[in-house]
């Protein structure tokens with residue numbers, strides 16, 4: 001059989017890795033597919049080429065590649081959602097299949113892109129977009145298709161997890177570690193996407209759609225970054241038996257879907273609490289299977305290329321079956337996506353870690369306890385530190401039972417209004433992840 005011909009757009013971290021893996025493992029891959037995969041063309045700028053292109057034809061115009069009649073599959077690895085959107089839509093219009101690692105593009109424009117792909121009977125594959133090399137989209141879409149998914153939770157940004165790990169284990173400075181993550185090729189072009197939780201929210205949006213059969217709704221995801229975390233909170237959490245992780249959480253309730261990314265305390269003995277460095281992990285709870293965990297490198301040149309190339313292999317195999325019998329883009333048939341709403345953050349529920357700076361007066365603890373109990377919020381543990389020398393304030397650390405966020409908002413307002421409480425109450429959500 002003739003080889004399947006691919007075109008690679010963008011030859012940076014992921015593009016370079018993809019080219020190298022396709023070349024190095026060409027023989028093994030051909031044995032899996034039943035025919036070869038050939039890189040027919042590359043579209044790249046002169047700068048930032050992360051591999052030797054070994055004589056493959058190169059253009060600097062991605063649209064020329066998208067229109068190249070020789071090419072069966074366009075691999076979009078340029079990033080962003082302007083040119084990338086036009087490129088992917090052009091490739092689809094030309095009747096080509098698409099593989100992308102671009103979660104921003106899928107989370108923001110995926111509904112439109114999949115609709116166009118269906119019209120043209122082509123596949124848009126995006127395994128590398130979520131949790132890099134971990135085949136979590138395949139696991140959810142195919143491996144767990146017997147289940148009603150209850151919830152999923154994941155550490156899905158490698159850069160952020162790398163930063164938190166280095167800060168906790170080596171006491172390193174936030175900005176120092178971020179620079180290293182950028183040099184290693186983990187970070188997004190705009191690294192605020194990583195540290196403010198936007199990248200994780202893109203990925204969570206995609207996972208939630210596949211898990212629950214809802215359209216992509218990135219604009220409804222609640223996003224909180226890790227830039228406000230202090231070493232104090234990391235240490236207090238540790239003393240209480242927790243680790244702080246930047247978690248993406250999607251949960252189905254009767255009212256709707258919780259979709260949220262924020263720093264989260266996790267009991268230190270949970271597997272997820274021990275996912276360190278650039279590693280990612282996603283825990284998925286299904287009604288039949290229970291909890292399952294998927295772990296691996298969430299970013300980097302070849303781990304991400306592993307997912308890109310696996311998508312190319314899937315498409316090459318699917319070229320011989322009819323469009324209707326393929327696995328749907330969002331796992332569920334497009335005409336039966338559910339309108340179960342995504343909930344505003346106020347209506348989601350979790351336990352909370354609170355750090356309150358109390359004046360060293362008698363009775364403040366009793367007032368704090370009263371405010372919480374009046375709102376039906378139970379305290380699970382409490383820790384009070386020595387008065388801090390400079391300002392005489394006493395850090396009071398509480399962990400509560402689960403409560404609706406809007407009740408906690410109300411309690412925090414009341415706590416901050418107390419005469420005996422100074423400044424803002426720090427709140428970090430806690431998830432047990434059983």
Ligand SMILES: NC(=O)c1ccc[n+]([C@@H]2O[C@H](COP(=O)([O-])OP(=O)(O)OC[C@H]3O[C@@H](n4cnc5c(N)ncnc54)[C@H](O)[C@@H]3O)[C@@H](O)[C@H]2O)c1
Pocket residue numbers: 009010011012013014015043044045047048049060061062077078079080083101102103104128129132185186187188189298299300301304
């Ligand atoms: N780096 C990772 O670990 C990782 C992991 C998963 C997904 N991703 C995603 O993969 C995509 C690529 O990320 P990356 O880390 O490889 O970025 P990168 O910056 O290393 O590479 C992007 C390349 O595309 C080129 N490019 C940009 N616009 C172009 C255009 N119009 N024409 C030709 N070339 C163009 C750039 O010059 C650069 O070489 C992004 O969507 C990113 O979110 C990255």
Ligand SMILES: N[C@@H](CCO)C(=O)O
Pocket residue numbers: 129131132156157158159160186187188194199298299300
């Ligand atoms: N910037 C992303 C790349 C992988 O999607 C991360 O650090 O996880």
Ligand code: NA
Pocket residue numbers: 127128129130131132133134135136137307
């Ligand atoms: Na993946």
